[in-house]
Amino acid sequence: MELIDDNTRKFILDHRNDDVRRLALAADKYSGVDVRMAVDQIQGWQTARRKLPSWAATDGIVYPPHLNMEQCSSETTATYKRMVAADDGNGPHGILVDLTGGFGVDFSFLSRAFRRAVYVERNESLCTIARHNFRMLGMDNAAVVNADSSDVAFIEGLPGIIEEQFHSADGKSSAEKGTEDTNDEVDSGVQNHIERLAKVPESATAKADNEVTVFLDPARRDSYGRKMVSIRDCEPDVLALLPALSRFTSTLILKLSPMLDWHEAVREINAVGCVVAVDKANMVPEDDANADGVGPTKDGKSLFTVSSVHIVAVRNECKELLIVAKNDRQKTLYGGCEHDCEPKMYCVDDGNVFSCSLKEAMEHSAVALATLPKGDGGDVTTYLYVPNSAVMKAGCFHVLASHYAVDGVGPNSHLFVSGRMIDGFPGRVFRIIAVSSMNKRELKRSLAGVKHANIATRNFPMSVEVLRKRLKVTDGGDVYIFATTVADGSHVLIITKKAT
Known part of the structure; x- marks a missing residue:
């Protein structure tokens, strides 16, 4: 089926910079052209030049309406997810769903x-x-595959669909040939972070072809357009799908809104349990599960255990919350983790990555x-450190303070x-010029000559x-003026300039 007719396609190419x-x-001037389609495609391409340059450089891509383009992932965040999927924990996997x-x-x-x-x-x-x-x-x-992933019956039948x-006569598919990655331009700081994740023994990265990684980006708004604040309220309900997914999924990657409470999401994922005994030959559960398939396991373990949380910001604006969870039962089929498996928190903002244990x-x-010190601080130079948005969302301030003293x-x-x-603090650094109370006389002295300020x-x-x-x-x-409440409860203005 032709998605765009020849006349409209030519019009798009001729006018995509207009x-x-x-x-x-001026739609009436262009007979034989689907102007509405053309405008959507031109606007989509113009957005892609900024947001998805590799797509914009590919002729023939069909774009969705403008709102969808603004809401979709950028190349930066999508590339980061690819590297997390390939290297977080045990390395590359066989099948992505x-x-x-x-x-x-x-x-x-x-x-x-994959x-x-x-x-x-x-x-x-x-x-x-x-x-x-x-x-x-x-x-x-x-x-x-055109299907509704909120249907548990569909999820249960996924191994057969895959x-x-x-399937092919010689047992191989075109997928085994792989595809060339032509656009891996990622900030060096993030790349170094990924390289650290990837330093695992060769035996840990030799993955079976049938190991499955599932990616889910549940809708964060209800039918009335209201934002959801709990993972359980998103659609599809990820928690309801976990029992069925646990039967064949080794790794689960969730892309969530940074507005969600990541602490609660981690607790909810780790709390879902089900009695599942894995048949190693067929990757299906044996018949000893609870009748409803939900409840704590015999050994008290959850279906999936969160292995890492990634808070991803671009230019100091939080864009995504990624939660990676591992299925311990599936892990036994393909070999356990042979390197540091302690669950981690990663706060990523462009080239800066701050990490700590998830427990911390x-x-x-x-x-x-x-x-x-009040006043101009005399001859003592004091620096003010302002964490970036990813660290602010993570909220691990005690870890940050301890790490950087x-x-x-x-x-x-x-x-x-x-x-x-x-060096390397995850955020902005300022040199404190003066600290003033809200007293009028003190404010006048501290702000003498200041006509413009960022507050x-x-x-x-x-x-x-x-x-x-x-x-x-x-x-x-x-x-730069930071107005805040200090340790003794008083209100002060911290007057600064950017540190050089």
Whole structure:
């Protein structure tokens, strides 16, 4: 089936650098052209140049409406997911199953790390577009399945569907030839992080062809457009699918909204249990499961155990929460983990990666607090450290403070100070010029000559707008003011400039 006719395709190529609003207003001028389709495709390509350059460089890609393009993964985050799927824990896997295919951006990048890959999507139109785009991208290892992944019966039948999709007379499929990865430009900091993950014994990375990794990106809004705050409220309900998935899935990768409480998501995933005895020959459960298939295991272990949490930010804006969980029963079929298997937390912001044990990140320990000198600080140089958005979302401030030997400004400020310049801190670094109370005379002295300033508030009773009016400064300039509450409960302004 032709998705775009020849006239419209030529129009798209001729006008893809034009203003789409003007093209839409002049639609009557272009007879024989599906202008609405053309505008969607031109706008999609223009977005892809910024967000998905490898797709934009591929002729023939069909794009979804603009809103879908804005909401889909970027090349940066999709590439990071591919590397996590390939190298987190035990290394590359044999089969990828994406149960929430959507536009297929994540799938197209993830599939490069697998010998075979199955895209599942309940929207038939998206499946048609996906088949076309995967062919344009040269994804010979991919199969497209139009089905509803929220149907437990479908999940239970997935092993048979996978076999059917890739079966051939000689026992091999085109997937075994692999596909060439032509766009691996990732920030060096993230690349180094992935290389550290990949340093595992060769025996741990020799994976069986039948080992299955399942990727799920559940919808975070209900039918009324309201955002969901619990993994259980997302669609499909991942927790409800875990018993069926545990029968054949070795690794589960969940892409969730950074708005979700990752602590609660980890607890919920680890809490789901089921009595499942694995038949090693056929990868199916024996008949000793509980009647409902749900409940704690005989040995008290969960179906899946979270092995890593990744909070991914781009330019200091949190984009995704990734949770990777391992199935201990499936792991016994392919060989256990022979390197450090302690669950980890990774806070990723462009080239900066801060990691710690997941156990530490789940704890809520107090941070040692500093006493800030009032006034200009004299001859003592003090630096202010502001964690990036990924660390802020993780909330592991006690681990951060211990690792970098910094002290907190206040109990809930999430600002830190040190007398030394620290290389590689996951966030921004400023040099403190002065610390002022809210006393008018002191403010006047500390802000003498300051007409422009960038203002941020942390655990402070005024909004930025109200404080800016009170201080009578306009936005911008090279001065950065952090308004916060310090250890003794008083409100102060920390006046800084960027550290060089």
